Amino acid sequence: MTGLNVGAFSSAIDDDAWTGRAHLRQLSSGELVVMASTVADHTRRGRHLASTHRLPLVLDATRPWSPTLAESPRKAFESRELAQAAGPQILIAPAPIHPGLVREVADADLVMIVGATTDPLGDIHCESMAEAVECVEAFVRICGRSIPHDASPVSALGTTPRSIVPFSLDESYDTDALLQAILDDGRWLELAAHRGPEAIIGVGTVAGHAVTVMANRSSIDGGRVTSIGLRKIRRCLEFAENRRLPVISLIDTEGVGSIAPADLTSLLAAIHDQTLGATPRIPVLAGRAFGLGAMAMGAFAESAHLVAWPRAELGNVMPEELDEPSEDAVLQMHDDASALHAAEDGHLFHLIDPNDTRSVIAGLLELIDHG
Amino acid sequence: MSTGRRTSRISGWAEALQQLEYRHNQAQQMGGTEALDKLGSRGKLNPRKRIGDLLDAGSFHEFGEFTQGMIRVFGRVDRMAPGDAVVCGWGTVQGRKVVVVADDGSITAGARGQAGMRKATYAVRLARQAKVPCILLQESSALRMQQQMGAQFANNRPRVNFWWRAGFVPTICSVMGTAVGAASFRALNADFTTMTANTGALALAGPPMVLGGIGETVSADELGGHELHSKTTGYVDVTADDDETNIAAIRRLLSFVPQNCCAPLPTLTTSDPVDRSCPELLDIVPTNPRKPYDMHRVVRAIVDDGDFFELKEQFAKSLLVGFARLNGHGVGILANQPMHMGGVLDARAARKATRFLQVCNAYRIPVVILQDQPGFMLGAQSEADGALREVVRLMNAVGELTSPVVSLIVRKAYGFSAQLLGAGRFTSVDYGAAWPSASISLAGPELAMNTLLSREQRAGAITEERRAELFDKYREMSRARHASRSFGIDDLIHPASTRTVLCRAVELALLRRDATVCACQSGVEPA
Numbered sequence: 021m022t023g024l025n026v027g028a029f030s031s032a033i034d035d036d037a038w039t040g041r042a043h044l045r046q047l048s049s050g051e052l053v054v055m056a057s058t059v060a061d062h063t064r065r066g067r068h069l070a071s072t073h074r075l076p077l078v079l080d081a082t083r084p085w086s087p088t089l090a091e092s093p094r095k096a097f098e099s100r101e102l103a104q105a106a107g108p109q110i111l112i113a114p115a116p117i118h119p120g121l122v123r124e125v126a127d128a129d130l131v132m133i134v135g136a137t138t139d140p141l142g143d144i145h146c147e148s149m150a151e152a153v154e155c156v157e158a159f160v161r162i163c164g165r166s167i168p169h170d171a172s173p174v175s176a177l178g179t180t181p182r183s184i185v186p187f188s189l190d191e192s193y194d195t196d197a198l199l200q201a202i203l204d205d206g207r208w209l210e211l212a213a214h215r216g217p218e219a220i221i222g223v224g225t226v227a228g229h230a231v232t233v234m235a236n237r238s239s240i241d242g243g244r245v246t247s248i249g250l251r252k253i254r255r256c257l258e259f260a261e262n263r264r265l266p267v268i269s270l271i272d273t274e275g276v277g278s279i280a281p282a283d284l285t286s287l288l289a290a291i292h293d294q295t296l297g298a299t300p301r302i303p304v305l306a307g308r309a310f311g312l313g314a315m316a317m318g319a320f321a322e323s324a325h326l327v328a329w330p331r332a333e334l335g336n337v338m339p340e341e342l343d344e345p346s347e348d349a350v351l352q353m354h355d356d357a358s359a360l361h362a363a364e365d366g367h368l369f370h371l372i373d374p375n376d377t378r379s380v381i382a383g384l385l386e387l388i389d390h391g
Numbered sequence: 392m393s394t395g396r397r398t399s400r401i402s403g404w405a406e407a408l409q410q411l412e413y414r415h416n417q418a419q420q421m422g423g424t425e426a427l428d429k430l431g432s433r434g435k436l437n438p439r440k441r442i443g444d445l446l447d448a449g450s451f452h453e454f455g456e457f458t459q460g461m462i463r464v465f466g467r468v469d470r471m472a473p474g475d476a477v478v479c480g481w482g483t484v485q486g487r488k489v490v491v492v493a494d495d496g497s498i499t500a501g502a503r504g505q506a507g508m509r510k511a512t513y514a515v516r517l518a519r520q521a522k523v524p525c526i527l528l529q530e531s532s533a534l535r536m537q538q539q540m541g542a543q544f545a546n547n548r549p550r551v552n553f554w555w556r557a558g559f560v561p562t563i564c565s566v567m568g569t570a571v572g573a574a575s576f577r578a579l580n581a582d583f584t585t586m587t588a589n590t591g592a593l594a595l596a597g598p599p600m601v602l603g604g605i606g607e608t609v610s611a612d613e614l615g616g617h618e619l620h621s622k623t624t625g626y627v628d629v630t631a632d633d634d635e636t637n638i639a640a641i642r643r644l645l646s647f648v649p650q651n652c653c654a655p656l657p658t659l660t661t662s663d664p665v666d667r668s669c670p671e672l673l674d675i676v677p678t679n680p681r682k683p684y685d686m687h688r689v690v691r692a693i694v695d696d697g698d699f700f701e702l703k704e705q706f707a708k709s710l711l712v713g714f715a716r717l718n719g720h721g722v723g724i725l726a727n728q729p730m731h732m733g734g735v736l737d738a739r740a741a742r743k744a745t746r747f748l749q750v751c752n753a754y755r756i757p758v759v760i761l762q763d764q765p766g767f768m769l770g771a772q773s774e775a776d777g778a779l780r781e782v783v784r785l786m787n788a789v790g791e792l793t794s795p796v797v798s799l800i801v802r803k804a805y806g807f808s809a810q811l812l813g814a815g816r817f818t819s820v821d822y823g824a825a826w827p828s829a830s831i832s833l834a835g836p837e838l839a840m841n842t843l844l845s846r847e848q849r850a851g852a853i854t855e856e857r858r859a860e861l862f863d864k865y866r867e868m869s870r871a872r873h874a875s876r877s878f879g880i881d882d883l884i885h886p887a888s889t890r891t892v893l894c895r896a897v898e899l900a901l902l903r904r905d906a907t908v909c910a911c912q913s914g915v916e917p918a
Contacts, residue, residue: 187403300520325517330407360410363457366475366506369513370454373408383452387481387488387521 042066044075051160053078058111058124067109074107076160081113081121082134082149108163108263112152117141129262130159130211143211143255158209162223163230163263181306181374187331189307192239195220198270198306199235202226202378208233212255216248218277221256226268227382229389232260234317235270238307243273245313250279250287253316257294266300266385269318274338275311284312291316300388301325302381305332305359306374325369325384327377328359411457418456418473422497430497435568435590436634438478438493441528444638445491446482453480455513460504462535472498475507476531479514481523484645487657490518494531496568501531508534515555522651524561526641527577530568532597557582557915558753561648563641566591566627567634569611571600578626579917582750583644583702585629587637588617593626625706625743643700647714647721649754656756656901661719663695665894672886676763678828680803680835686711686728689761689801693717693890699724702747707739708732712747717759718894720901723751723794725812726761729802736808737768741781744812745788749915752788755904757795757897760813760820765835766806785811789818795900797893800825800871800880805835815879821900824882824892825871831879836865 042056042065054073056066058081070077111128113121115135125131125141132152133142146152179201185193199208199220208224220235234256236243245253260267276284295301301318305328309319318324319334328334339345339353355361363371372380401407419439421427427437436444442451460475476498481490492514494501503511518525557580564581569592578584578593586593594615601607601614612618620627629644631637649656675688691697694715701713708731715724725747727734736744751758767773767782789811798813798820810817814831825831834842840861847853875883884892 182404187401187407298520330401330404330411360414360457363455364459364506366455366458366509366513368455368457371411371414371457373411374404387517387523 042069044069045078047157047160049157049161051076051157053156053160055080057081058121063124070107070109076107076163077109078156079109079111079124079128081111081118081124108159110156110159112149112156113142115142115145129163129259132156140215144209145214155209158207159223162207162209162225163265181329181377185306185329185331185374189331189333195235195237195239195270195272199224199233202268202270202381203233204228211259212252216246216252218243219245219249219252221252223259223265226378226385229382229385230263230265231268231385232256232263232265233268233270236273236313236317238272241274241277242308243313244275244277245273245316246277247279247283247287250276250284250291250316254287254290254294257291257299260299261294264299266302266388267318268381269301269303270306271303271309271314271317271319272305272307273310273313273317274308275313275341276316288312288316295321300384302327302384304377304381305329305334305368307332308338309334310338310357311336326367327380328362328368328371329374329377330359330371332359333357334359334362414457421473421478421495426497433590434633435496435530435587437497438495438528438530441567441634441638442478442480442482442491442493444635445526445528445641446484446489447486450482451480451491452482453478455479455510458506458510460498460506460535462499462504472504472507474498475504475510476501477503477507477511479510481517481521484524484642487645487650488521488523489526489645490514490521490523491526491528493528494568494570494574496530499535501529501568501574502535503531504535518560518562519555522560522654524563524645524648524650527562527564527581529564529566529570529574529578531574532569532571534573556580557750558652560651561645561754563644565637565641566593567637568592569594569597571595571597571615575615582648582753582915583628584626585631585637585640585644586617586620586627587631587634590634592616593620621703621705623706625703625739625746628702630705644714647700648756652754655905656721656754658721659716659719661695661716663718665718666891668887669693669890670887672889676801676826676828676886678802680830681733683729683733685730686726686734686761686763686801690715690724690726693893694722694724695719703743707737707743709734709737710740710743712743714756715759717890717897720897721756722797722897723747723756723758724761725758727764729763732768734764735766735768736764737773738776738778738781741767741778741785741808745781745785746916748785748788748792748794751794752792753915755794757797757900757904758792759893759897760796760798762798762800762804762809762812762814763802764804764806764808764812765838767808782807792818795897795904796820797896797900798823799884799889799893800829800831802826802829803835804829804831805838806833815874821903822896823880824884824896825874825880826886826889827871827883829871830866830869831871831874832865832869836862836869839865 042054042062045053045055047053053076054066054070055078056062058079063079066077108129109127110130111124112132115133131142132144132146132155134146134149134152144155146155181198181201184197184201203224203226208222210222212221218237218240220237222233224231224233234253301321301324303318303324303326305319335357339350359371362368421437430437458475460472462470462472474495476495478493478495481488492511515525562581563583564578566578566586568590570578571594575593592611592615598609598611601609617630621630629640631640646657669692672689672692676684690699694717699713699715701711703712709728711726711728713724714721725744768778796813800814804814813820813823844853871883874880
């Protein structure tokens with residue numbers, strides 16, 4: 021360890037004493053992190069420190085660095101093994117991302133890009149370093165070594181899902197507000213918010229349990245998932261698998277948008293592969309759950325803990341999308357697609373009052389995490 | 392793009408929630424008052440009452456409550472099956488989380504439809520995913536026969552958990568009604584099986600099918616009741632007089648097993664001091680090796696508060712197996728019972744020992760072995776009973792054992808069976824001791840003498856004096872102190888200090904358990 025500098029993270033970033041080597045730092049929330057530059061030796065040292073203490077690692081590529089490609093293969097493998105044993109790994113890089121950072125990007129759980137750009141590699145885009153630091157603090161608070169135990173009690177929320185979401189499937193609602201009502205207060209960090217607005221992904225906590233979250237924004241084209249949305253879903257599942265976090269998905273989608281068949285196939289195949297992992301999945305059917313969009317969100321995953329609201333519908337295809345359907349046929353298909361029928365057939369874990377969503381998820385997480 | 396069509400007659404949240412409430416009430420009624428009364432008249436509890444008694448008050452979280460099946464039989468009116476004849480959920484037992492699946496005998500005798508099967512499968516999978524014990528309260532013939540009739544039977548695929556064997560999360564199957572067909576397979580593939588006497592039965596096929604198939608009129612109890620499975624087949628670990636006692640037995644069993652094969656063992660605080668002397672053992676165990684005594688008294692004298700939870704009590708009585716605590720640590724007890732056939736290990740006793748050691752091994756529960764045995768049962772009948780196979784199975788189980796093992800020779804330990812059960816260095820026991828009066832040998836002095844001098848005896852070439860001399864010589868050679876001198880055993884201990892020594896030995900052995908990495912799912916063969 022080259023130094024122990026305990027102080028506010030935000031001030032540490034601009035600390036003159038910062039030399040870019042591996043350091044232990046304390047965030048304003050009290051969490052410890054390891055900081056290192058992307059100079060190969062410093063990165064390896066940082067990973068070693070982070071894996072030894074199971075701490076989050078922040079790699080700062082905004083400082084002068086040298087490409088790790090110059091490392092010997094043996095050292096590179098050692099370094100990557102260390103990375104897997106460490107806590108969450110965060111890469112802060114200036115925009116645009118230098119091609120030499122490809123390995124760091126691949127290994128990072130969270131890639132933060134500083135500067136005005138929409139680089140597709142970045143999970144979070146920040147205007148300034150100060151904003152990046154805030155995001156790091158929020159991320160570590162959620163996914164850090166210690167799960168916060170001061171999380172708000174299960175039933176202590178002011179707003180309830182039923183007050184946000186109308187019963188009619190055709191009326192729009194604020195998905196972000198719904199997420200706020202289900203997740204712990206102030207413990208939510210959206211990823212890739214700058215692209216694919218119809219799909220929301222991020223990390224948060226429910227009753228103190230860290231989770232990854234996916235949600236459809238049904239107010240945008242009925243929540244139809246585009247190719248960017250599918251990429252976001254894949255990224256979310258990848259993150260969940262790497263960090264062994266449960267996946268909560270709030271599903272309200274009419275299917276997929278216009279996507280080239282080859283793109284759709286490869287993306288769905290990648291998503292399917294991710295769902296084969298051991299990560300627990302809790303899909304909540306909040307509205308419509310139709311077609312490949314719902315499948316990508318986990319509505320039909322066999323091992324999932326599927327929860328639905330009474331207004332929900334699920335099926336292979338939106339009845340209205342059939343070729344010249346009769347009115348009666350559409351009515352019948354909507355009835356058949358109702359969540360109540362799925363519950364009767366034993367496909368659902370539970371059909372619940374939307375206001376119980378948070379407590380049901382919390383109960384499941386408690387069982388799965390601390391069984 | 393939505394078109395604004397919605398067919399449901401429900402128009403708002405209030406109405407939707409009312410419907411949920413209605414469905415909830417419907418599910419709570421199970422098969423209806425008449426069917427529930429019928430269950431009650433047979434001395435059975437309904438599934439919700441069983442779950443209520445099993446779990447800590449208010450801890451039950453039900454899932455799949457709105458599942459509904461349809462009972463269709465040609466020539467009869469269709470009937471709805473609330474919950475599709477199964478109630479599932481999770482809750483806590485003494486604060487520990489468990490998943491529970493209870494068949495609803497008030498609906499088609501507990502036979503499930505596809506929806507019920509999905510729900511039960513989900514529950515078993517959830518237990519495995521959450522790594523918590525799974526309790527199956529059985530009263531079912533699995534999938535309804537009418538739903539499997541016809542060539543569509545060829546399309547049947549087993550659900551994933553069909554192949555799961557015991558040994559990963561503790562699975563306790565409690566047979567409270569007639570469990571036939573696929574339901575009975577689960578009972579045998581569980582870690583522990585309990586049964587309510589007079590109402591519980593396990594069989595491949597129920598009485599109507601037996602009558603239809605081979606024309607034999609037989610009751611469920613005769614086919615697979617507690618008498619058969621507790622005394623003859625040994626499939627059942629605990630037989631209870633009624634459902635309440637059965638449920639109490641499940642709760643007690645759970646207190647001895649960890650949450651899963653990798654979890655730490657549950658430990659209770661005890662007021663029974665570790666250094667409690669047990670002078671009564673000197674009176675319980677006679678020094679004359681031919682004189683029987685009750686090993687239960689020995690076990691109860693040693694363990695915490697004299698509390699011994701015996702399994703398979705009526706099966707292979709020459710061997711005792713069960714759970715107890717030593718200084719609060721749950722241990723498996725395996726002991727010969729000299730009161731029954733001199734504690735000899737016959738084919739059934741070997742099977743009992745094998746199964747018990749496999750379960751202990753799967754959850755790495757320490758095993759305390761108390762030996763007083765003349766060896767394996769010999770003779771034509773024993774061979775015909777398959778003793779050889781059972782001995783080899785026991786040998787394999789011992790060979791795979793990774794649980795901590797503490798062995799104590801109380802009086803005699805003869806033959807290969809003694810070696811297998813930890814007398815000496817044949818197996819790697821964590822601690823092996825003997826009482827000073829104990830003897831260890833390939834065979835007892837009398838058997839050895841009769842075997843080795845058989846030719847002289849037949850020729851009448853040996854005198855009584857010579858026989859007595861040889862007998863004394865062999866007996867002296869078998870004294871445990873010789874094994875102690877050659878470090879064949881770890882120690883000779885005073886009988887009165889047995890409890891103290893075993894408590895310490897178990898604590899020492901547990902350190903090894905904690906230090907070793909769980910092998911996960913070593914597998915347990917069917918009961």
